[in-house]
Amino acid sequence: MPIELIILFSMLIVFAGGVFWLKLPSGVAMAAASFIGALVGGHGIPVRHLIEGTFGYLDAVLIISTAMIFMKVVEATGALGTISYGMIKSLYRSPSLLMILVAFFVMFPGMLTGLSSACILTTGALVAPALIGMGMPAVSVGAFIAVMAVLGMIAPPINIPVMIIGGGVDMPYVGFEKPLIFLTFPLAIVTALYYRFRFIKKIDVNEVLGKLPQSVYDKHGIKLFIPIFIVVGLMIGVRFAPDGIPDFGIPLIFMIGAVVGLKTGEKVDAVKVSRSAIRESLPVLGILVGVGMFVQVMTLTGVRGYLALSALQLPPELLYPGIALIMPAMGSAYAASSVIGVPILFVFLGRNEIVVTSALSLIAGLGDLMPPPSLLCVFAAQILGIKNHFTILRAAVIPIIIALLFSILTIVYAADIGSFLQ
């Protein structure tokens, strides 16, 4: 057995053992797995690498911390409940239409920012109570918004995995709109209808509304939504009017929204809300720090390269299933795009590279759902109060398989699809 596989298995065993037997937090188990991986790989205890790895997801740590504070403020002001209330009240007669609209609503921030977690932490969190109120189990709600977050990240106008793959092969980000719409919009509709027909039978609107927090719109009016307008406005504004609106960065945008929210609705105890947000976020932040160590040690020991090479070595008959399995298994859209997406694109040269890259970006995007980090499932679990985030991944299996099949078929028929979309 290659040493890289021995290292990988050692890390996975320590991680699983830490979580399931010793009941350690996932982040701590990942740190322990990283220590063991480095030792087995003959690198001793590479302190610099372990610490450096913790910075790999620093931006994500800041985004989640601030987004959680923002969401807690918006919840406390009554805006969150008011949106859910209004959504169900106006669309309960057409659950299919409601689900499709909700799907695109959840995708919206990801389309504009290119960031999947923004979908879960903003619009996903806004619709979650309404969906639960309509009868969807919480884990299915989590799965639905997690899959929509991936589709939002991949849908145009902004797709960062495509930019990463394009950056590796000197391909400018031009001409991707149609292929990305072709890939994501039908999947969004199919996924929305899958969850609608599986879980939402008949809505007793009075019963559902009775379970939700009441609307405070009459009391505060449009002022209630100002923090949301500011956050979404700044995210969009910086994309479409970069010379007029400064790029504050996502964490600062969330903090601006949170501060403004203190005076736009019900009274909010800023300290209490912030403490609660950070306390609830800490397990997620711990996972991100641990994942950074884990990935750094995988790279240091050659495990990452081993996985990338394995993808290229697949025989032709296993190439497509191999891509579908190995790319998401990188556990991160960005890592999958860079490590696997770039070399694998060379295998498909001669087909329509724009269509192939678009499809690869979707497969890479599904990596955000996959362990070890299962980042989007962790975020969804966070906002829904679900302890085991893997239950969310399990509830998303069918849409994930559909998305993978659709992406693979798109790669197989890339040349024809490219001609069709011209």
Place this chain on the structure above:
Amino acid sequence: MEKHHYIAVVFLLAGGILSAIASKDFLSMRDADILHPSQFVTTTGMLSDYLPEIKGTYGDTKVYYFNSGNPGATVILLGGTHPNEPAGFIAAAVLVENAQVTKGRLIVIPQSCASGFTATDPLEACPTHFTINTQSGPRTFRYGARGGNPLHQWPDPLVYRHYPSGQQLSGMESRNLNRSYPGRVDGSFMERNGFAIVQLIKKENVDVAFDLHEAAPEVMIINAIITHEKGSDIAANAVLNLEFEDLQYSLEISPKNFHGLSHREWGDSTMTFAFLMETSNPSQGRLRGVTSEALVVEGNDPFYKTASKLDNVRITYDSSGEPLSLRVARHLQGFKRLVESYNEAHPENSAIIENIPEYNAVVSDGVGKYLK
């Protein structure tokens, strides 16, 4: 105190101790690399001489001038645009420590992205330094990050919009010097650096400009000379001459719709003939095995050896390895032939640069022999 308070204290202490140990490594990257300029270096300056706004920042970097005193062309060579591509930096260092210019001028910036030499990229597990055995014993050089240090420009936007084209790139490219050209004085840290370099090229009336790079072996443009369309004849002639020496270089013309790169923007915004060269660096590659200092210097990687035999993807990797000496030798030989090719095309305004070590000598002796 309760039990969980003790646990918290233990974890905090452990974190503090580990961070203190790691900080020694991180801080060591702020110690500048020392070069020993050749006696023929006439003056040294700083990049901030062309843009005072960057003086005292980590964007400022040393500039070495070889002025022959005889009228002729001005040539500039940039190494270290990407500090994780050491062959460019070391080739520039070899020139600084050896070259002699008898006609025209040579300007060398060995560490063009000085900021990037002060950090490594998280998750890439790269070494902070690598060592070369030289005439005076082992010398250690920094192996940095692809882009600038995030401490000097942070946070990355989600999407980087290149100025002035408006082209969109992933946010991390905002710290990439070779996506920042032509830059702007009131722009970001990296845009200012790019602007300073373009100002230098303009103010010094640079005729020929080189930007030395490396790339992962799976990238298409390996062992390539990339040029702005203005320089295509010069590059074609040089590639032909290099082939006579059994050195294969592919010739690529800079894409017109891919902005921010040196070969595109220097060519568009100045009078210079712009060339960029790439070698195959397995320590940057996505398929690499163990990431180590040895991989940087010796360039031996079992995974790339396997990958180079695959039929379904082009991997530019010699099965005997891609050592740093060979990569530096390619850069120096390519530079030499391109300057000669320029001279042939512009005999009235040529530059003569001597004491550049020969390709075969650098490969066989090791690059350390040409470092003092």
